[in-house]
Amino acid sequence: MELKTLNEVEINLVTSSKINQVDFENLTFGNIFTDHMLVCDYKNGAWQMPSIVPYAPFMIDPSAKVFHYGQAIFEGMKAYKDQQDAVWLFRPDENYKRFNKSATRMAMPEVPETVFLGGLKKLLEVDREWVRKGKGNTLYIRPFMIATGHGVIAAPSQEYRFMIILSPAKSYYSGEVKVLIAEHYSRAANGGIGAAKAAGNYSAQFYPTKLANEQGFQQIIWTDDATHTKLEEAGTMNVFFRINDTLLTAPTSERILDGVTRKSVIELAKRENIDVEVRSVLVDELVEAAKNGSLKEIFGAGTAAVINPIVGFSYLGTYYELPKLENAIALEIKEKLTNIQYKLADDTFGWTVKI
Amino acid sequence: MELKTLNEVEINLVTSSKINQVDFENLTFGNIFTDHMLVCDYKNGAWQMPSIVPYAPFMIDPSAKVFHYGQAIFEGMKAYKDQQDAVWLFRPDENYKRFNKSATRMAMPEVPETVFLGGLKKLLEVDREWVRKGKGNTLYIRPFMIATGHGVIAAPSQEYRFMIILSPAKSYYSGEVKVLIAEHYSRAANGGIGAAKAAGNYSAQFYPTKLANEQGFQQIIWTDDATHTKLEEAGTMNVFFRINDTLLTAPTSERILDGVTRKSVIELAKRENIDVEVRSVLVDELVEAAKNGSLKEIFGAGTAAVINPIVGFSYLGTYYELPKLENAIALEIKEKLTNIQYKLADDTFGWTVKI
Ligand SMILES: Cc1ncc(COP(=O)(O)O)c(C=O)c1O
Ligand SMILES: Cc1ncc(COP(=O)(O)O)c(C=O)c1O
Numbered sequence: 225m226e227l228k229t230l231n232e233v234e235i236n237l238v239t240s241s242k243i244n245q246v247d248f249e250n251l252t253f254g255n256i257f258t259d260h261m262l263v264c265d266y267k268n269g270a271w272q273m274p275s276i277v278p279y280a281p282f283m284i285d286p287s288a289k290v291f292h293y294g295q296a297i298f299e300g301m302k303a304y305k306d307q308q309d310a311v312w313l314f315r316p317d318e319n320y321k322r323f324n325k326s327a328t329r330m331a332m333p334e335v336p337e338t339v340f341l342g343g344l345k346k347l348l349e350v351d352r353e354w355v356r357k358g359k360g361n362t363l364y365i366r367p368f369m370i371a372t373g374h375g376v377i378a379a380p381s382q383e384y385r386f387m388i389i390l391s392p393a394k395s396y397y398s399g400e401v402k403v404l405i406a407e408h409y410s411r412a413a414n415g416g417i418g419a420a421k422a423a424g425n426y427s428a429q430f431y432p433t434k435l436a437n438e439q440g441f442q443q444i445i446w447t448d449d450a451t452h453t454k455l456e457e458a459g460t461m462n463v464f465f466r467i468n469d470t471l472l473t474a475p476t477s478e479r480i481l482d483g484v485t486r487k488s489v490i491e492l493a494k495r496e497n498i499d500v501e502v503r504s505v506l507v508d509e510l511v512e513a514a515k516n517g518s519l520k521e522i523f524g525a526g527t528a529a530v531i532n533p534i535v536g537f538s539y540l541g542t543y544y545e546l547p548k549l550e551n552a553i554a555l556e557i558k559e560k561l562t563n564i565q566y567k568l569a570d571d572t573f574g575w576t577v578k579i
Numbered sequence: 580m581e582l583k584t585l586n587e588v589e590i591n592l593v594t595s596s597k598i599n600q601v602d603f604e605n606l607t608f609g610n611i612f613t614d615h616m617l618v619c620d621y622k623n624g625a626w627q628m629p630s631i632v633p634y635a636p637f638m639i640d641p642s643a644k645v646f647h648y649g650q651a652i653f654e655g656m657k658a659y660k661d662q663q664d665a666v667w668l669f670r671p672d673e674n675y676k677r678f679n680k681s682a683t684r685m686a687m688p689e690v691p692e693t694v695f696l697g698g699l700k701k702l703l704e705v706d707r708e709w710v711r712k713g714k715g716n717t718l719y720i721r722p723f724m725i726a727t728g729h730g731v732i733a734a735p736s737q738e739y740r741f742m743i744i745l746s747p748a749k750s751y752y753s754g755e756v757k758v759l760i761a762e763h764y765s766r767a768a769n770g771g772i773g774a775a776k777a778a779g780n781y782s783a784q785f786y787p788t789k790l791a792n793e794q795g796f797q798q799i800i801w802t803d804d805a806t807h808t809k810l811e812e813a814g815t816m817n818v819f820f821r822i823n824d825t826l827l828t829a830p831t832s833e834r835i836l837d838g839v840t841r842k843s844v845i846e847l848a849k850r851e852n853i854d855v856e857v858r859s860v861l862v863d864e865l866v867e868a869a870k871n872g873s874l875k876e877i878f879g880a881g882t883a884a885v886i887n888p889i890v891g892f893s894y895l896g897t898y899y900e901l902p903k904l905e906n907a908i909a910l911e912i913k914e915k916l917t918n919i920q921y922k923l924a925d926d927t928f929g930w931t932v933k934i
Contacts, residue, residue, distance in 0.1 A: 296646055
């Protein structure tokens with residue numbers, strides 16, 4: 225499949241690229257951006273002409289609603305380069321659909337496909353040198369929308385800005401990941417915005433995560449806020465548990481982000497004849513399985529982190545270490561998934577889309 | 580009591596004021612700002628020199644964390660002018676303390692009192708003409724802090740901007756306010772950020788509120804997200820229920836904002852020998868009281884809306900209208916409270932602070 229490009233776009237290119245100043249071997253996630261960005265404003269009830277311009281700060285009013293009421297959503301995607309120098313996206317339609325789902329939940333206007341996907345294609349054409357060849361190299365893509373309308377009254381904005389910025393990236397987490405199971409703090413409410421990629425969901429996790437970091441845990445696995453008995457997801461990853469030879473993962477709900485990686489893992493595992501159960505996983509069940517040795521693996525799944533093995537978890541003050549396996553499902557699935565993404569294996573699912 | 584002013588501040592005044600362009604009799608809440616604003620940046624682990632500058636848009640990076648992760652908090656206060664042209668604040672220390680509580684919950688640095696309260700005093704000295712005399716006229720004060728650090732990785736920012744902007748205001752709501760009792764959507768999670776004045780809490784309510792508006796209701800009274808049986812608060816107001824001659828209001832919790840108006844109403848009511856019970860109020864109890872006629876009043880309490888009588892509520896598709904009372908407690912309390920704020924009555928509580 226190939227994406228349609230955006231033709232109605234103003235393009236203003238940089239006079240000289242900063243690509244030669246970038247050390248692509250030593251990248252910290254998300255802090256270097258490419259030469260260009262896409263900008264498209266919404267006003268008077270309509271999306272205006274998008275433009276591709278040099279990446280740069282922009283002017284905004286102090287009373288812009290994004291600052292006061294947090295009307296802001298985003299997506300996270302990646303571009304991959306194959307051995308023939310072609311650039312590919314992974315299931316971009318899923319991100320596009322989810323973006324507009326988030327928009328609706330946050331009372332923001334939907335972004336047209338031509339602007340989101342067509343604009344992304346155009347932007348990637350302009351900055352294609354920034355996508356590096358070789359497995360593990362990616363260009364992280366951050367489409368986002370913010371409320372730019374003025375006024376300190378708590379009501380939806382009348383004006384918005386949609387942007388896409390691009391950041392060359394290698395891996396997200398480095399080092400071992402130990403997690404804490406949430407006992408008190410929560411990520412999302414029933415009837416809340418947990419299923420939306422809304423900005424406010426992330427800062428809400430910073431303080432509890434800081435407390436976890438101080439205790440030596442990199443991430444928190446969130447539980448349902450009402451009872452703290454059901455395992456939900458991590459801050460930027462959905463989570464899988466392997467008990468004996470079955471993979472378990474929570475069903476998506478209005479509290480859980482419907483991850484693209486998660487659904488791909490489920491499909492891949494099924495193809496590989498691995499048992500997958502999508503059902504509520506109880507904290508008690510996890511602890512029990514850790515105790516009796518049937519808990520083999522826990523791993524996170526998300527675009528940024530790809531597949532992230534977890535080495536142990538803590539609950540109510542007790543730390544449970546996971547076995548070190550020779551043939552972990554996490555690594556098998558990661559290999560299969562990234563081979564599809566980098567076009568090193570047949571994409572029997574039709575997930576990859578050429579730029 | 581009088582506030583200390585901020586001496587260490589750079590001041591850059593406008594060359595000509597825009598005050599003469601403002602129609603103070605016809606103000607829409609929160610969309611006109613005074614000539615100046617206060618700005619103070621946090622970087623390298625420290626607050627920098629604050630400055631008072633002309634109100635204007637400013638430059639910000641597209642990857643600023645506020646846009647992606649919603650690290651943003653605010654406060655809402657008002658300045659009042661008395662008959663002798665002195666300018667007063669109402670319990671500003673409460674807003675200052677709450678701001679820093681919000682900061683901690685959102686993993687943001689605390690703002691020093693000299694910057695928050697001292698800076699506010701200085702700013703109000705500069706823009707004091709914008710505070711108009713006469714009951715009902717106020718200058719709405721919006722201190723806020725946003726994460727300005729760069730980078731699309733979900734972790735707390737290293738840089739922040741604190742600002743104060745000022746907006747001349749009359750009333751917040753105009754017309755009758757009917758409310759919907761939340762049956763499905765929620766405002767806050769247990770272990771979440773509901774008690775913080777975090778930006779993300781507000782946009783989360785826009786979509787459900789829009790649905791309520793479409794059904795003819797101006798506001799939602801939120802219920803606990805786990806069971807939807809307990810009445811909590813409205814979008815920007817705490818809520819009081821009068822059953823017979825007792826005022827009921829929910830206790831504050833990690834799901835409910837600890838409102839300054841709410842606590843002032845409680846103290847005022849006690850002084851007036853009105854029975855006040857701070858306890859969980861059940862939806863069922865409210866419906867029952869509406870049916871048997873013991874429900875006399877519902878009103879919201881908040882800085883922007885002051886005391887806002889509610890004329891009726893809807894629950895599970897049934898609309899319950901409240902009686903029209905001659906001597907409503909809401910109006911009595913509003914009168915007493917605003918008389919203190921405008922220095923028309925003795926402030927026996929010591930709530931008012933002179934600028
Ligand atoms: C809260 C949350 N859960 C899960 C994920 C994983 O989703 P995806 O696989 O679509 O990247 C993400 C990241 O996007 C996330 O932010
Ligand atoms: C969610 C919420 N509840 C209640 C209030 C009322 O608080 P206060 O009386 O301090 O203005 C506000 C407004 O500040 C609010 O935003």
